[in-house]
Amino acid sequence: MRSSVGNPADEKRGMNLTLRIWRQKGPSVKGRMVTYEVTDISPDMSFLEMLDVLNEQLILSGDEPVVFDHDCREGICGSCGLMINGTAHGAGVAAPGRTTTCQLHMRKFKDGDTIDVEPWRASAFPVIKDLAVNRGALDRIIQAGGYVSVPTGTAPDAHAVPVPKKDADAAFDAATCIGCGACVAACPNASSMLFTAAKVSHLGLLPQGQPERNDRVVNMVAQQDREGFGGCTNIGECSAACPKGISMENISRLNHDLLGALRAGARPKS
Amino acid sequence: MVTVTHSGQRRTPKAAKTNSVFKKVVMAVSGIILVLYLIAHMIGNLKVFAGRESFNHYSEWIRTIGEPAVPSQTTLWIIRIVLLAAVIAHFWAAVSLWRQARRARPERYVSKKAVAQSYASRTMRWGGVIVLLFIIWHILDLTVGAVNPDGADSTPYDRLVASFQNPFITAFYVLALLLLGMHLRHGIWSATQTLGQSNKRRERTVNAFAIAFATLLTVGFLIVPFSVLFNIVD
8 A cells, every 4th residue: 555645745756667568560560569668657547548648758759659449448348458467458467356458557556667568469359550459350250140130129028028037147247248359368279269158148048049049159159260269278367367257157158058059950151 | 349440451251160169079078088097097006006916817807808708808909999089089189279279379479477277277288298198108118018127028017016116217107197187187177168067156166076086096096106116016
Protein backbone atom coordinates (compact mmCIF):
# COMPACT_ATOMS: atom_id res chain seq x y z
CA MET A 1 0.00 0.00 0.00
CA ARG A 2 1.20 3.46 -0.80
CA SER A 3 1.10 5.88 2.06
CA SER A 4 -0.52 8.50 -0.15
CA VAL A 5 -3.43 9.20 2.16
CA GLY A 6 -1.33 10.98 4.77
CA ASN A 7 1.17 12.50 2.39
CA PRO A 8 -0.23 14.57 -0.52
CA ALA A 9 3.25 15.09 -1.95
CA ASP A 10 3.40 11.36 -2.68
CA GLU A 11 0.19 11.55 -4.68
CA LYS A 12 1.85 13.81 -7.23
CA ARG A 13 4.85 11.62 -7.82
CA GLY A 14 4.15 9.43 -10.81
CA MET A 15 5.98 6.37 -12.01
CA ASN A 16 8.78 6.27 -14.52
CA LEU A 17 8.59 3.24 -16.74
CA THR A 18 10.52 1.65 -19.57
CA LEU A 19 8.30 0.18 -22.28
CA ARG A 20 9.45 -2.36 -24.84
CA ILE A 21 6.75 -2.31 -27.49
CA TRP A 22 6.31 -4.43 -30.62
CA ARG A 23 6.36 -2.12 -33.65
CA GLN A 24 5.33 -3.56 -37.01
CA LYS A 25 4.47 -1.37 -40.01
CA GLY A 26 2.11 -3.83 -41.66
CA PRO A 27 0.99 -7.47 -41.99
CA SER A 28 3.87 -8.59 -44.18
CA VAL A 29 6.64 -6.45 -42.70
CA LYS A 30 8.97 -7.79 -40.04
CA GLY A 31 8.40 -6.26 -36.64
CA ARG A 32 10.71 -5.61 -33.68
CA MET A 33 10.64 -4.50 -30.06
CA VAL A 34 11.31 -0.76 -29.60
CA THR A 35 12.16 0.78 -26.23
CA TYR A 36 10.39 3.92 -24.97
CA GLU A 37 10.50 5.79 -21.70
CA VAL A 38 7.41 7.31 -20.08
CA THR A 39 7.54 9.50 -17.01
CA ASP A 40 5.16 10.67 -14.34
CA ILE A 41 2.58 7.93 -14.88
CA SER A 42 -0.22 8.05 -12.32
CA PRO A 43 -0.96 4.74 -10.58
CA ASP A 44 -4.65 5.46 -11.20
CA MET A 45 -4.25 5.36 -14.98
CA SER A 46 -5.35 2.31 -16.90
CA PHE A 47 -2.79 0.55 -19.06
CA LEU A 48 -4.38 2.06 -22.18
CA GLU A 49 -4.27 5.57 -20.70
CA MET A 50 -0.58 5.04 -20.09
CA LEU A 51 -0.24 4.12 -23.79
CA ASP A 52 -2.24 7.26 -24.66
CA VAL A 53 0.38 9.28 -22.79
CA LEU A 54 3.12 7.56 -24.75
CA ASN A 55 1.30 8.24 -28.02
CA GLU A 56 0.89 11.96 -27.24
CA GLN A 57 4.61 12.04 -26.54
CA LEU A 58 5.34 10.27 -29.85
CA ILE A 59 3.07 12.61 -31.84
CA LEU A 60 4.71 15.69 -30.32
CA SER A 61 8.13 14.41 -31.23
CA GLY A 62 7.00 13.64 -34.79
CA ASP A 63 7.01 9.85 -34.44
CA GLU A 64 4.19 7.52 -35.43
CA PRO A 65 1.92 6.63 -32.51
CA VAL A 66 1.61 2.99 -31.45
CA VAL A 67 -1.51 1.36 -32.95
CA PHE A 68 -3.64 -0.68 -30.55
CA ASP A 69 -7.29 -1.78 -30.50
CA HIS A 70 -9.67 -0.44 -27.89
CA ASP A 71 -13.27 0.64 -27.59
CA CYS A 72 -15.37 0.61 -24.42
CA ARG A 73 -12.48 0.78 -21.95
CA GLU A 74 -14.69 -0.75 -19.29
CA GLY A 75 -13.85 -4.40 -19.83
CA ILE A 76 -16.93 -5.56 -21.71
CA CYS A 77 -16.41 -5.14 -25.46
CA GLY A 78 -13.44 -7.41 -26.10
CA SER A 79 -11.63 -4.97 -28.37
CA CYS A 80 -8.48 -4.40 -26.40
CA GLY A 81 -6.00 -7.13 -25.80
CA LEU A 82 -2.27 -6.95 -25.34
CA MET A 83 0.38 -9.36 -24.23
CA ILE A 84 1.81 -7.60 -21.18
CA ASN A 85 5.01 -8.98 -19.67
CA GLY A 86 4.34 -12.30 -21.38
CA THR A 87 0.76 -12.79 -20.21
CA ALA A 88 -2.52 -12.03 -21.99
CA HIS A 89 -4.15 -8.84 -20.65
CA GLY A 90 -1.31 -8.84 -18.10
CA ALA A 91 -2.93 -11.79 -16.31
CA GLY A 92 0.35 -12.48 -14.53
CA VAL A 93 0.47 -8.89 -13.25
CA ALA A 94 -3.23 -8.75 -12.34
CA ALA A 95 -3.31 -12.16 -10.58
CA PRO A 96 -5.24 -13.28 -8.63
CA GLY A 97 -7.70 -10.82 -10.19
CA ARG A 98 -9.06 -11.13 -13.73
CA THR A 99 -8.93 -8.25 -16.11
CA THR A 100 -8.95 -6.90 -19.62
CA THR A 101 -6.07 -4.68 -20.73
CA CYS A 102 -8.24 -1.55 -20.38
CA GLN A 103 -9.08 -2.43 -16.78
CA LEU A 104 -5.51 -3.19 -15.78
CA HIS A 105 -4.34 -0.26 -13.70
CA MET A 106 -0.85 1.11 -13.43
CA ARG A 107 -0.91 0.64 -9.66
CA LYS A 108 -0.15 -3.00 -10.44
CA PHE A 109 3.31 -1.88 -11.59
CA LYS A 110 6.23 -0.38 -9.70
CA ASP A 111 8.25 2.73 -10.42
CA GLY A 112 11.20 1.81 -12.64
CA ASP A 113 9.57 -1.33 -14.12
CA THR A 114 10.31 -2.46 -17.65
CA ILE A 115 7.12 -3.62 -19.37
CA ASP A 116 7.04 -5.77 -22.51
CA VAL A 117 4.03 -5.17 -24.75
CA GLU A 118 3.30 -7.48 -27.68
CA PRO A 119 0.30 -8.26 -29.89
CA TRP A 120 -1.67 -11.55 -29.69
CA ARG A 121 0.43 -13.99 -31.69
CA ALA A 122 -1.28 -16.64 -33.82
CA SER A 123 -1.24 -17.31 -37.54
CA ALA A 124 -5.04 -16.99 -37.40
CA PHE A 125 -4.62 -13.45 -35.96
CA PRO A 126 -2.41 -11.64 -38.49
CA VAL A 127 -0.93 -8.37 -37.26
CA ILE A 128 -2.54 -5.34 -38.90
CA LYS A 129 -0.12 -2.86 -37.43
CA ASP A 130 1.94 -2.72 -34.22
CA LEU A 131 -0.29 -4.18 -31.51
CA ALA A 132 -3.54 -4.48 -33.50
CA VAL A 133 -4.39 -7.90 -34.90
CA ASN A 134 -7.20 -9.12 -37.17
CA ARG A 135 -9.52 -11.34 -35.14
CA GLY A 136 -11.91 -11.98 -38.04
CA ALA A 137 -11.19 -15.70 -37.58
CA LEU A 138 -13.29 -15.66 -34.40
CA ASP A 139 -16.16 -14.01 -36.29
CA ARG A 140 -16.02 -16.75 -38.92
CA ILE A 141 -16.19 -19.42 -36.20
CA ILE A 142 -19.38 -17.72 -34.98
CA GLN A 143 -20.71 -17.56 -38.55
CA ALA A 144 -20.16 -21.31 -38.87
CA GLY A 145 -22.71 -22.09 -36.17
CA GLY A 146 -22.63 -19.78 -33.17
CA TYR A 147 -26.26 -18.68 -33.52
CA VAL A 148 -29.84 -19.88 -33.21
CA SER A 149 -32.20 -19.54 -36.15
CA VAL A 150 -35.50 -18.07 -34.98
CA PRO A 151 -38.37 -16.58 -36.93
CA THR A 152 -38.62 -12.82 -36.52
CA GLY A 153 -41.75 -11.30 -35.06
CA THR A 154 -43.00 -10.35 -31.65
CA ALA A 155 -40.69 -11.36 -28.83
CA PRO A 156 -42.10 -14.48 -27.14
CA ASP A 157 -43.07 -14.38 -23.47
CA ALA A 158 -40.00 -14.72 -21.29
CA HIS A 159 -41.54 -17.63 -19.38
CA ALA A 160 -42.89 -19.44 -22.44
CA VAL A 161 -39.91 -21.83 -22.53
CA PRO A 162 -38.84 -22.98 -19.07
CA VAL A 163 -35.08 -23.26 -18.49
CA PRO A 164 -33.71 -25.08 -15.44
CA LYS A 165 -31.83 -22.67 -13.18
CA LYS A 166 -28.63 -24.75 -13.29
CA ASP A 167 -28.58 -24.66 -17.11
CA ALA A 168 -29.43 -20.98 -17.23
CA ASP A 169 -26.54 -20.19 -14.88
CA ALA A 170 -24.02 -22.32 -16.80
CA ALA A 171 -25.21 -20.88 -20.13
CA PHE A 172 -24.87 -17.38 -18.76
CA ASP A 173 -21.36 -18.07 -17.46
CA ALA A 174 -20.40 -19.22 -20.95
CA ALA A 175 -22.16 -16.26 -22.54
CA THR A 176 -19.98 -13.80 -20.66
CA CYS A 177 -17.20 -14.48 -23.20
CA ILE A 178 -16.36 -11.17 -24.87
CA GLY A 179 -14.41 -12.71 -27.73
CA CYS A 180 -11.20 -10.83 -26.98
CA GLY A 181 -8.97 -13.72 -28.06
CA ALA A 182 -6.88 -13.84 -24.87
CA CYS A 183 -7.43 -17.62 -24.75
CA VAL A 184 -5.76 -18.02 -28.13
CA ALA A 185 -2.96 -15.62 -27.18
CA ALA A 186 -2.24 -17.41 -23.90
CA CYS A 187 -2.51 -20.97 -25.27
CA PRO A 188 0.86 -22.65 -25.94
CA ASN A 189 -0.84 -24.25 -28.99
CA ALA A 190 -2.60 -21.04 -30.12
CA SER A 191 -5.89 -22.92 -29.89
CA SER A 192 -9.26 -21.17 -29.92
CA MET A 193 -10.90 -24.05 -28.09
CA LEU A 194 -12.06 -22.04 -25.04
CA PHE A 195 -13.70 -19.40 -27.24
CA THR A 196 -15.50 -21.99 -29.37
CA ALA A 197 -16.42 -24.03 -26.30
CA ALA A 198 -17.95 -20.99 -24.61
CA LYS A 199 -20.18 -20.37 -27.62
CA VAL A 200 -21.11 -24.04 -28.01
CA SER A 201 -21.98 -24.25 -24.29
CA HIS A 202 -23.88 -21.01 -24.20
CA LEU A 203 -26.33 -22.07 -26.91
CA GLY A 204 -26.18 -25.83 -26.36
CA LEU A 205 -27.40 -25.54 -22.77
CA LEU A 206 -30.54 -23.64 -23.69
CA PRO A 207 -33.72 -25.10 -25.21
CA GLN A 208 -33.56 -22.56 -28.06
CA GLY A 209 -30.18 -23.97 -29.08
CA GLN A 210 -31.25 -27.62 -29.37
CA PRO A 211 -32.42 -27.86 -33.02
CA GLU A 212 -29.00 -26.79 -34.34
CA ARG A 213 -26.90 -28.27 -31.53
CA ASN A 214 -25.21 -31.07 -33.49
CA ASP A 215 -24.57 -29.05 -36.63
CA ARG A 216 -23.33 -26.13 -34.56
CA VAL A 217 -20.57 -28.03 -32.82
CA VAL A 218 -19.25 -29.88 -35.87
CA ASN A 219 -19.25 -26.76 -38.04
CA MET A 220 -17.66 -24.49 -35.45
CA VAL A 221 -14.89 -27.01 -34.73
CA ALA A 222 -14.30 -27.52 -38.46
CA GLN A 223 -14.07 -23.76 -38.95
CA GLN A 224 -11.58 -23.31 -36.12
CA ASP A 225 -9.37 -25.98 -37.69
CA ARG A 226 -9.74 -24.28 -41.09
CA GLU A 227 -8.67 -20.95 -39.63
CA GLY A 228 -5.37 -22.49 -38.61
CA PHE A 229 -5.75 -22.50 -34.84
CA GLY A 230 -3.86 -25.15 -32.87
CA GLY A 231 -5.42 -28.11 -31.08
CA CYS A 232 -6.38 -28.11 -27.41
CA THR A 233 -4.16 -30.06 -25.00
CA ASN A 234 -6.08 -29.07 -21.84
CA ILE A 235 -3.24 -27.10 -20.31
CA GLY A 236 -5.49 -24.41 -18.85
CA GLU A 237 -3.56 -21.24 -19.75
CA CYS A 238 -6.66 -20.02 -21.64
CA SER A 239 -8.97 -20.13 -18.65
CA ALA A 240 -6.35 -18.54 -16.39
CA ALA A 241 -5.96 -15.59 -18.78
CA CYS A 242 -9.66 -15.22 -19.57
CA PRO A 243 -10.97 -11.87 -18.27
CA LYS A 244 -14.36 -13.49 -17.74
CA GLY A 245 -13.07 -16.68 -16.16
CA ILE A 246 -14.65 -19.03 -18.71
CA SER A 247 -13.95 -22.46 -17.23
CA MET A 248 -12.35 -25.55 -18.72
CA GLU A 249 -15.58 -27.49 -18.21
CA ASN A 250 -16.89 -25.80 -21.36
CA ILE A 251 -14.15 -27.52 -23.36
CA SER A 252 -15.21 -30.86 -21.94
CA ARG A 253 -18.81 -30.04 -22.85
CA LEU A 254 -17.79 -29.16 -26.42
CA ASN A 255 -15.95 -32.48 -26.73
CA HIS A 256 -18.95 -34.32 -25.32
CA ASP A 257 -21.29 -32.58 -27.76
CA LEU A 258 -18.95 -33.16 -30.69
CA LEU A 259 -18.62 -36.89 -30.03
CA GLY A 260 -22.40 -37.15 -29.67
CA ALA A 261 -22.96 -35.16 -32.87
CA LEU A 262 -20.51 -37.27 -34.88
CA ARG A 263 -22.16 -40.45 -33.60
CA ALA A 264 -25.53 -39.02 -34.62
CA GLY A 265 -24.16 -38.56 -38.13
CA ALA A 266 -23.63 -34.78 -38.17
CA ARG A 267 -20.84 -33.79 -40.58
CA PRO A 268 -19.34 -30.35 -41.17
CA LYS A 269 -20.45 -28.36 -44.20
CA SER A 270 -17.56 -28.09 -46.63
CA MET B 1 -16.88 -8.15 -29.99
CA VAL B 2 -15.47 -5.59 -32.33
CA THR B 3 -13.10 -6.74 -34.97
CA VAL B 4 -10.97 -4.62 -37.18
CA THR B 5 -11.23 -5.88 -40.70
CA HIS B 6 -8.78 -5.02 -43.37
CA SER B 7 -9.78 -5.59 -46.97
CA GLY B 8 -7.45 -7.81 -48.92
CA GLN B 9 -6.16 -9.35 -45.75
CA ARG B 10 -8.92 -11.86 -45.14
CA ARG B 11 -7.31 -15.23 -44.98
CA THR B 12 -8.60 -17.78 -47.41
CA PRO B 13 -9.61 -20.74 -45.28
CA LYS B 14 -7.55 -23.82 -45.98
CA ALA B 15 -9.19 -27.12 -46.80
CA ALA B 16 -10.40 -28.81 -43.63
CA LYS B 17 -7.92 -31.38 -42.43
CA THR B 18 -8.60 -34.13 -39.95
CA ASN B 19 -10.61 -32.73 -37.10
CA SER B 20 -8.29 -31.70 -34.26
CA VAL B 21 -10.72 -33.01 -31.66
CA PHE B 22 -10.76 -36.40 -33.42
CA LYS B 23 -6.97 -36.52 -33.08
CA LYS B 24 -7.36 -35.85 -29.37
CA VAL B 25 -9.86 -38.68 -29.07
CA VAL B 26 -7.38 -41.03 -30.77
CA MET B 27 -4.80 -39.81 -28.27
CA ALA B 28 -7.13 -40.37 -25.30
CA VAL B 29 -8.34 -43.85 -26.31
CA SER B 30 -4.88 -45.15 -27.21
CA GLY B 31 -3.60 -43.64 -23.96
CA ILE B 32 -6.22 -45.50 -21.94
CA ILE B 33 -5.22 -48.81 -23.58
CA LEU B 34 -1.59 -48.14 -22.68
CA VAL B 35 -2.48 -47.19 -19.10
CA LEU B 36 -4.43 -50.44 -18.64
CA TYR B 37 -1.36 -52.33 -19.82
CA LEU B 38 0.86 -50.34 -17.44
CA ILE B 39 -1.29 -51.41 -14.48
CA ALA B 40 -0.93 -55.08 -15.42
CA HIS B 41 2.79 -54.63 -16.10
CA MET B 42 3.39 -53.01 -12.71
CA ILE B 43 1.56 -55.75 -10.83
CA GLY B 44 3.50 -58.37 -12.78
CA ASN B 45 6.80 -56.68 -11.89
CA LEU B 46 6.03 -56.92 -8.19
CA LYS B 47 6.23 -60.73 -8.56
CA VAL B 48 9.98 -60.20 -8.32
CA PHE B 49 9.52 -60.01 -4.53
CA ALA B 50 8.03 -63.53 -4.57
CA GLY B 51 11.42 -64.83 -5.71
CA ARG B 52 13.26 -65.99 -8.82
CA GLU B 53 11.12 -69.08 -9.34
CA SER B 54 7.83 -67.23 -9.12
CA PHE B 55 8.96 -64.37 -11.40
CA ASN B 56 10.30 -66.66 -14.12
CA HIS B 57 7.20 -68.80 -13.90
CA TYR B 58 5.02 -65.70 -14.35
CA SER B 59 7.04 -64.76 -17.40
CA GLU B 60 6.55 -68.26 -18.79
CA TRP B 61 2.82 -68.13 -18.03
CA ILE B 62 2.38 -64.96 -20.15
CA ARG B 63 3.73 -66.96 -23.09
CA THR B 64 1.45 -69.91 -22.53
CA ILE B 65 -1.94 -68.24 -21.82
CA GLY B 66 -4.67 -70.04 -23.69
CA GLU B 67 -2.66 -73.21 -24.36
CA PRO B 68 -3.45 -75.77 -25.55
CA ALA B 69 -6.52 -74.16 -27.19
CA VAL B 70 -4.25 -71.74 -29.04
CA PRO B 71 -0.59 -72.16 -30.00
CA SER B 72 2.15 -70.88 -27.70
CA GLN B 73 2.54 -67.08 -27.45
CA THR B 74 -0.74 -66.36 -29.27
CA THR B 75 -2.18 -64.26 -26.45
CA LEU B 76 1.15 -62.53 -25.96
CA TRP B 77 1.31 -61.55 -29.63
CA ILE B 78 -2.27 -60.28 -29.59
CA ILE B 79 -1.36 -58.05 -26.64
CA ARG B 80 1.81 -56.91 -28.40
CA ILE B 81 -0.05 -56.02 -31.61
CA VAL B 82 -2.72 -54.07 -29.74
CA LEU B 83 -0.02 -52.20 -27.80
CA LEU B 84 1.98 -51.45 -30.93
CA ALA B 85 -1.14 -50.12 -32.65
CA ALA B 86 -1.92 -47.96 -29.61
CA VAL B 87 1.62 -46.56 -29.50
CA ILE B 88 1.54 -45.76 -33.23
CA ALA B 89 -1.87 -44.07 -32.94
CA HIS B 90 -0.78 -42.12 -29.86
CA PHE B 91 2.41 -40.99 -31.58
CA TRP B 92 0.64 -40.05 -34.82
CA ALA B 93 -1.92 -37.91 -32.98
CA ALA B 94 0.80 -36.25 -30.90
CA VAL B 95 3.04 -35.40 -33.84
CA SER B 96 0.12 -34.16 -35.86
CA LEU B 97 -1.12 -31.86 -33.07
CA TRP B 98 2.44 -30.73 -32.36
CA ARG B 99 2.87 -29.68 -36.00
CA GLN B 100 -0.54 -27.99 -35.99
CA ALA B 101 0.47 -26.00 -32.89
CA ARG B 102 3.71 -24.90 -34.53
CA ARG B 103 1.87 -23.75 -37.64
CA ALA B 104 -0.65 -21.93 -35.45
CA ARG B 105 2.04 -19.70 -33.93
CA PRO B 106 4.87 -19.22 -36.41
CA GLU B 107 6.16 -16.06 -34.73
CA ARG B 108 6.97 -16.63 -31.07
CA TYR B 109 6.49 -14.19 -28.23
CA VAL B 110 9.55 -12.21 -27.21
CA SER B 111 8.48 -12.72 -23.61
CA LYS B 112 5.94 -15.35 -22.55
CA LYS B 113 5.11 -16.41 -19.02
CA ALA B 114 3.00 -19.33 -17.86
CA VAL B 115 0.15 -18.49 -15.51
CA ALA B 116 -1.49 -21.84 -14.90
CA GLN B 117 0.24 -24.68 -16.71
CA SER B 118 1.64 -27.55 -14.67
CA TYR B 119 5.17 -28.88 -15.15
CA ALA B 120 3.52 -32.14 -16.19
CA SER B 121 1.62 -30.52 -19.05
CA ARG B 122 4.74 -28.73 -20.22
CA THR B 123 6.73 -31.97 -20.49
CA MET B 124 4.11 -33.96 -22.43
CA ARG B 125 5.79 -33.70 -25.82
CA TRP B 126 9.52 -34.07 -25.17
CA GLY B 127 8.76 -36.25 -22.15
CA GLY B 128 6.73 -38.50 -24.42
CA VAL B 129 9.59 -38.76 -26.91
CA ILE B 130 12.02 -39.71 -24.12
CA VAL B 131 9.57 -42.31 -22.78
CA LEU B 132 9.26 -43.78 -26.30
CA LEU B 133 13.05 -44.05 -26.64
CA PHE B 134 13.12 -45.63 -23.18
CA ILE B 135 10.51 -48.23 -24.18
CA ILE B 136 12.56 -49.26 -27.22
CA TRP B 137 15.69 -49.65 -25.10
CA HIS B 138 13.68 -51.33 -22.33
CA ILE B 139 12.43 -54.03 -24.73
CA LEU B 140 15.94 -54.59 -26.09
CA ASP B 141 17.23 -54.85 -22.52
CA LEU B 142 14.70 -56.95 -20.65
CA THR B 143 12.47 -58.64 -23.24
CA VAL B 144 14.89 -59.43 -26.06
CA GLY B 145 18.00 -59.25 -23.91
CA ALA B 146 20.07 -57.84 -26.77
CA VAL B 147 21.56 -55.01 -24.72
CA ASN B 148 21.35 -56.74 -21.35
CA PRO B 149 24.57 -57.25 -19.32
CA ASP B 150 23.66 -60.93 -18.95
CA GLY B 151 22.74 -61.38 -22.63
CA ALA B 152 19.75 -62.99 -24.29
CA ASP B 153 20.28 -66.52 -22.95
CA SER B 154 19.59 -65.61 -19.33
CA THR B 155 16.28 -65.90 -17.49
CA PRO B 156 14.00 -62.84 -17.10
CA TYR B 157 14.84 -62.62 -13.39
CA ASP B 158 18.60 -62.62 -14.05
CA ARG B 159 18.26 -59.99 -16.76
CA LEU B 160 16.32 -57.76 -14.39
CA VAL B 161 18.86 -58.07 -11.59
CA ALA B 162 21.85 -57.65 -13.95
CA SER B 163 20.36 -54.45 -15.41
CA PHE B 164 19.42 -52.74 -12.21
CA GLN B 165 22.70 -53.53 -10.48
CA ASN B 166 24.18 -51.02 -12.92
CA PRO B 167 23.52 -47.54 -11.45
CA PHE B 168 23.50 -45.87 -14.89
CA ILE B 169 20.78 -48.16 -16.20
CA THR B 170 18.81 -47.61 -13.00
CA ALA B 171 19.23 -43.83 -13.35
CA PHE B 172 17.84 -43.91 -16.91
CA TYR B 173 14.98 -46.09 -15.73
CA VAL B 174 14.17 -43.69 -12.90
CA LEU B 175 14.27 -40.66 -15.22
CA ALA B 176 11.95 -42.34 -17.73
CA LEU B 177 9.55 -43.44 -15.01
CA LEU B 178 9.36 -39.95 -13.50
CA LEU B 179 8.59 -38.54 -16.94
CA LEU B 180 6.02 -41.29 -17.46
CA GLY B 181 4.44 -40.43 -14.11
CA MET B 182 4.06 -36.80 -15.13
CA HIS B 183 2.81 -37.88 -18.56
CA LEU B 184 0.07 -39.87 -16.82
CA ARG B 185 -0.75 -37.05 -14.42
CA HIS B 186 -1.60 -34.67 -17.25
CA GLY B 187 -2.75 -37.43 -19.60
CA ILE B 188 -5.49 -38.74 -17.31
CA TRP B 189 -6.88 -35.25 -16.78
CA SER B 190 -6.58 -34.40 -20.47
CA ALA B 191 -8.22 -37.64 -21.62
CA THR B 192 -11.15 -37.01 -19.26
CA GLN B 193 -11.59 -33.57 -20.81
CA THR B 194 -11.20 -34.86 -24.37
CA LEU B 195 -13.79 -37.56 -23.90
CA GLY B 196 -16.16 -34.95 -22.50
CA GLN B 197 -16.40 -36.52 -19.06
CA SER B 198 -15.21 -33.59 -16.95
CA ASN B 199 -17.13 -30.72 -15.44
CA LYS B 200 -16.63 -28.09 -12.74
CA ARG B 201 -17.86 -30.42 -10.01
CA ARG B 202 -15.64 -33.31 -11.07
CA GLU B 203 -12.56 -31.27 -11.96
CA ARG B 204 -10.90 -31.48 -8.54
CA THR B 205 -11.62 -35.18 -8.20
CA VAL B 206 -10.25 -35.96 -11.67
CA ASN B 207 -7.05 -34.04 -10.95
CA ALA B 208 -6.65 -35.60 -7.50
CA PHE B 209 -7.18 -39.06 -9.01
CA ALA B 210 -4.67 -38.32 -11.78
CA ILE B 211 -2.02 -37.30 -9.23
CA ALA B 212 -2.73 -40.28 -6.94
CA PHE B 213 -2.78 -42.79 -9.80
CA ALA B 214 0.38 -41.44 -11.42
CA THR B 215 2.22 -41.47 -8.09
CA LEU B 216 1.09 -45.00 -7.22
CA LEU B 217 2.08 -46.36 -10.61
CA THR B 218 5.46 -44.62 -10.61
CA VAL B 219 6.27 -45.84 -7.09
CA GLY B 220 5.09 -49.35 -7.99
CA PHE B 221 7.53 -49.43 -10.91
CA LEU B 222 10.43 -47.74 -9.11
CA ILE B 223 10.34 -50.02 -6.11
CA VAL B 224 11.80 -52.86 -8.22
CA PRO B 225 15.06 -51.24 -9.47
CA PHE B 226 15.71 -49.69 -6.04
CA SER B 227 15.25 -53.05 -4.36
CA VAL B 228 17.87 -54.50 -6.71
CA LEU B 229 20.20 -51.56 -6.26
CA PHE B 230 20.06 -51.88 -2.48
CA ASN B 231 20.39 -55.68 -2.64
CA ILE B 232 16.93 -56.42 -1.26
CA VAL B 233 16.41 -58.45 -4.41
CA ASP B 234 19.40 -60.31 -5.85
